Amino acid sequence: MTPSTFTTIFLAAVALTLAVELWLELRQVAHVRRHRDAVPPAFAGRIGEDAHRRAADYTVAHTRLAILSSIAGTALLVLLTRGRGVAFLTGATGLLEVPPLVQDLALIAAVVVLSAIVSLPFSAYRTFVIEARFGFNRTTPATWLADLAKGALVGALLGLPLAALVVALMRYAGDAWWLWAWIAWMGFQFLVLAIYPTVIAPLFNTFTPMPEGPARARIEALLARCGFASRGLYLMDGSKRSSHGNAYFTGFGRAKRIVMFDTLVDRLAPEETEAVLAHELGHFRLRHVAKRIAWSAALSLAFLALLAWLARSDWFYAGLYVPPSPERPGVALVLFFLVLPVFTFLLAPLASWYSRRHEYEADAFAARQTSARALVSALVRLYEDNAATLTPDPLHSAFHDSHPPAALRV
Numbered sequence: 001m002t003p004s005t006f007t008t009i010f011l012a013a014v015a016l017t018l019a020v021e022l023w024l025e026l027r028q029v030a031h032v033r034r035h036r037d038a039v040p041p042a043f044a045g046r047i048g049e050d051a052h053r054r055a056a057d058y059t060v061a062h063t064r065l066a067i068l069s070s071i072a073g074t075a076l077l078v079l080l081t082r083g084r085g086v087a088f089l090t091g092a093t094g095l096l097e098v099p100p101l102v103q104d105l106a107l108i109a110a111v112v113v114l115s116a117i118v119s120l121p122f123s124a125y126r127t128f129v130i131e132a133r134f135g136f137n138r139t140t141p142a143t144w145l146a147d148l149a150k151g152a153l154v155g156a157l158l159g160l161p162l163a164a165l166v167v168a169l170m171r172y173a174g175d176a177w178w179l180w181a182w183i184a185w186m187g188f189q190f191l192v193l194a195i196y197p198t199v200i201a202p203l204f205n206t207f208t209p210m211p212e213g214p215a216r217a218r219i220e221a222l223l224a225r226c227g228f229a230s231r232g233l234y235l236m237d238g239s240k241r242s243s244h245g246n247a248y249f250t251g252f253g254r255a256k257r258i259v260m261f262d263t264l265v266d267r268l269a270p271e272e273t274e275a276v277l278a279h280e281l282g283h284f285r286l287r288h289v290a291k292r293i294a295w296s297a298a299l300s301l302a303f304l305a306l307l308a309w310l311a312r313s314d315w316f317y318a319g320l321y322v323p324p325s326p327e328r329p330g331v332a333l334v335l336f337f338l339v340l341p342v343f344t345f346l347l348a349p350l351a352s353w354y355s356r357r358h359e360y361e362a363d364a365f366a367a368r369q370t371s372a373r374a375l376v377s378a379l380v381r382l383y384e385d386n387a388a389t390l391t392p393d394p395l396h397s398a399f400h401d402s403h404p405p406a407a408l409r410v
Contacts, residue, residue, distance in 0.1 A: 001315050002315060003314075007319045010081070014078065017074075020346070021070045024396045028059070028063045028393045031391065031393035032056045035056070036053055036057075037049070043380065043406070047384050047390070051387075052390065055384075056391070058134045059392070062130060068122065069122045072118050073119075076115065080111065081339070089107055100327045103328065104329065107330055108330055120148075128141075135243065136242050137241075147204060150203050154203065158188075163330070170329035179304075182300060189293070197257045201250070206237045209235075210233045210265075215265060215273045215274070222277065223281070233257075238263050238264075242263075247277060248280060264276070268378055275371060276375070278366035279362045279365070285365060286361055286362065288358040291358075303336075310336060322335060352402055356401075359403050379406070390405075390407060392405050
């Protein structure tokens with residue numbers, strides 16, 4: 001392939017991805033606004049008209065912000081490639097009087113920081129304008145900035161050693177470097193799974209054992225009934241940042257933890273709490289987590305093999321306006337992760353379909369283990385409390401929603 005051919009293919013993929021994304025976002029806005037004043041029949045008598053309109057307005061506000069975010073992200077991508085941004089950063093970091101490995105880490109860090117700078121205004125507007133306008137935000141500017149600092153620190157402590165290892169393997173491990181990099185990547189994923197509950201998550205939130213009461217008694221009976229071993233049942237101070245509610249399982253093996261937002265427990269009845277936890281338990285019992293890890297492993301292996309091929313192809317660098325740099329394998333790594341999303345975007349509905357299939361299976365598991373009526377009432381309450389639209393555009397939902405639309409799910 002010639003550099004000009006790849007440039008044409010890449011720019012066409014960028015344009016197509018942005019066009020489809022904007023089309024989907026505009027469809028979402030139009031569809032939600034069109035159904036704003038009519039509660040779907042499946043929810044009549046369960047969700048009021050005012051709550052339905054509020055959810056529609058909330059969705060439209062987020063979608064409009066997503067349109068601007070998509071445009072800004074695409075502009076940055078074009079600036080870094082067609083605008084020769086990566087070429088400039090490669091040259092600038094090459095002037096540092098440090099080993100090539102450190103130069104590559106500086107390049108990776110520079111691209112990550114630029115991406116963060118572009119995304120931060122949207123994150124701030126989402127938190128302090130949209131979430132505040134609809135009564136969800138409880139995050140103070142100090143907490144928001146502290147979260148940014150802690151997130152950057154955790155990212156650096158975990159990400160930079162991994163990046164250094166991958167770049168070193170690319171340079172010194174021969175043609176099979178990508179196999180060793182895949183092994184390192186999988187080990188890194190399991191390491192994060194192991195340390196997240198007890199090391200990373202407590203940096204951001206406080207976790208306390210769930211107090212005795214009807215909800216805890218129901219959950220413990222459910223766990224015993226399903227033969228599920230856990231290291232603890234915890235409440236998280238989610239109300240510190242938002243009034244949204246959620247629950248999740250974390251960790252693996254005997255280190256599994258069950259975590260519930262305090263906002264969720266405050267809003268649900270004990271039987272509803274039990275049903276929500278039964279759904280989450282279904283993901284583990286039906287091996288959804290293991291299946292997703294297996295899919296992730298297969299995809300990462302394929303992508304690393306693709307990267308190994310592209311890193312040896314001069315047209316890949318030249319087509320993105322970067323001179324080939326045999327001594328700087330980190331350049332190929334940066335370019336690959338910049339361009340990969342525009343070539344995989346149209347596959348998003350497949351990932352959404354697979355995730356939705358697991359959600360239906362977990363719902364069915366919960367309905368067998370607890371009360372289907374309680375699960376429905378919990379879902380309806382969560383949709384209302386979180387201002388989730390009941391009428392998403394089907395195509396937009398197929399691309400972006402990992403959970404089935406409310407009407408289908410209920």
